[in-house]
Amino acid sequence: MIERIHDIYRPADERVRDFNEVEVRLAPEQVREQMLRCHNCGVPFCHGAGCPLGNVIPDFNSAAADGDWLTAWRILSETSFFPEFTCRICPALCEGACCNGVNDDPVMVRQCEKVIVETAFENGWVKPVVPAVRNGKRIAVVGSGPSGLYAAEALNRAGFGVKVFEANHKPGGLLRYGIPDFKLDKRVIDRRISLMRQAGIEFQTDCRIGLDVAGQYLLRNYDAVVLATGTPCARDLNIPGRDLDGVHFALEFLQGQNRVNDGELRTLPVNAKGKRVLIIGGGDTGSDCAGTAIRQGAASVKQVEIMPMPPETRSKSTPWPAWPWMLRTSSSHKEGCEREWNVASDRFLGENGVLTGVEVHSVKWETTSEGKPLKPVAVENSTRVIEADLILLAMGFSGADPKGPAADLQLKFTPRNGLIADPEHHVYTVGDCTTGASLVVRAMADAKKTVQEIIRDLA
Ligand SMILES: Cc1cc2nc3c(=O)[nH]c(=O)nc-3n(C[C@H](O)[C@H](O)[C@H](O)COP(=O)(O)OP(=O)(O)OC[C@H]3O[C@@H](n4cnc5c(N)ncnc54)[C@H](O)[C@@H]3O)c2cc1C
Numbered sequence: 001m002i003e004r005i006h007d008i009y010r011p012a013d014e015r016v017r018d019f020n021e022v023e024v025r026l027a028p029e030q031v032r033e034q035m036l037r038c039h040n041c042g043v044p045f046c047h048g049a050g051c052p053l054g055n056v057i058p059d060f061n062s063a064a065a066d067g068d069w070l071t072a073w074r075i076l077s078e079t080s081f082f083p084e085f086t087c088r089i090c091p092a093l094c095e096g097a098c099c100n101g102v103n104d105d106p107v108m109v110r111q112c113e114k115v116i117v118e119t120a121f122e123n124g125w126v127k128p129v130v131p132a133v134r135n136g137k138r139i140a141v142v143g144s145g146p147s148g149l150y151a152a153e154a155l156n157r158a159g160f161g162v163k164v165f166e167a168n169h170k171p172g173g174l175l176r177y178g179i180p181d182f183k184l185d186k187r188v189i190d191r192r193i194s195l196m197r198q199a200g201i202e203f204q205t206d207c208r209i210g211l212d213v214a215g216q217y218l219l220r221n222y223d224a225v226v227l228a229t230g231t232p233c234a235r236d237l238n239i240p241g242r243d244l245d246g247v248h249f250a251l252e253f254l255q256g257q258n259r260v261n262d263g264e265l266r267t268l269p270v271n272a273k274g275k276r277v278l279i280i281g282g283g284d285t286g287s288d289c290a291g292t293a294i295r296q297g298a299a300s301v302k303q304v305e306i307m308p309m310p311p312e313t314r315s316k317s318t319p320w321p322a323w324p325w326m327l328r329t330s331s332s333h334k335e336g337c338e339r340e341w342n343v344a345s346d347r348f349l350g351e352n353g354v355l356t357g358v359e360v361h362s363v364k365w366e367t368t369s370e371g372k373p374l375k376p377v378a379v380e381n382s383t384r385v386i387e388a389d390l391i392l393l394a395m396g397f398s399g400a401d402p403k404g405p406a407a408d409l410q411l412k413f414t415p416r417n418g419l420i421a422d423p424e425h426h427v428y429t430v431g432d433c434t435t436g437a438s439l440v441v442r443a444m445a446d447a448k449k450t451v452q453e454i455i456r457d458l459a
Contacts, residue, residue: 145173147431215408241348246355
């Protein structure tokens, strides 16, 4: 029986000394063998229930098993325009839905995707897609994260003239400025942007719509405007001591490191070197902070979360083929990050305006019969202090920016602060700004779906 390969990382003591990608690329022979684990199911849940892009996973797995990388690439690239991003950073919803997962490890689809796309690049199979005919219509895309890039590529392929406006110095959104280099090498983004430019897509960076250029100006000068502006507003923790020196948002910290790595900044705006780092928020952003703090030379790194520790295996509340709620231990956690659950923060502590720690208490969770946490209850006499010189707030994002283009274009918001499109006036919204903070693959899938609406509306 062929078992799934689990160790796909560079050794921890080596990788913490640099910001290069932590995952290795499997050899084609290893992937060929792994793909023999795929049953090419009659009803492929990986494709139907798992992948938001609708990747035809069993078919490219089969081609990979045969070592037919060109066919595998053709199948993959038909449904996914940027598999080089997802193969590095997607949590692989497809693997959560893989039939093998019922009683065994799922097929390693993401690693297969990586070998397919990187083989395609190496062989020159990935080419700029220039439309055969231009339809004479022009579309402005605001924001160049994965959803904006996906919309731009899809619209360009459909024959529209596309210009992407981006507030940052370089395109990529959170791919470039949020996700650490050790998960996604930024040369992977540059390589894609270069192809997009060759295909005729224009990029205007350092341009904030709503400030440098009005949203109304875009509406007057383009046939449609696509907002792909993400969710820049991070959730804050407004407890006493919030203004102490040493409490920062996770993105401030992560962005700083990525900009230094890229040469955009010379010094780190927030530096963890020699500090006791506490990350509040137990999700992926927090895990990225841990890996970054460890590489910066933090004295210690701890991550706390108010929610209970997830079960080691799939929770009954998320039965297959749903994405499993279960404990996830990232490569960063394994590099030296201590974790605690059921921790609620009460007040930041400091001396002379400088952070020294946080007072916390423990909570117990009332749960459903399936183990799903419902309500936290404070545990008596559990108040204690966690000492820290740097606290990073990684508690998610509160929705789209109410200012800027959303205000200019008088867009309405959902109850959860997502932008509502206004197709009547040819204003569309894609990605996190409309769905709420999510995943790269979902942001791209949302753009894919919306582009179909745009094509229909502007026909
Ligand atoms: C630290 C971190 C790590 C993550 N890791 C992962 C991961 O490993 N895997 C995964 O699948 N997802 C991950 N995510 C989530 C993922 O990055 C997002 O879901 C995804 O980037 C959303 O894409 P988007 O295009 O909607 O928005 P964004 O990527 O946020 O891009 C929005 C862009 O719009 C620009 N913009 C905003 N306003 C304006 C304006 N007025 N004018 C011009 N430009 C503007 C911004 O500068 C930005 O470039 C992570 C998120 C964070 C914060």
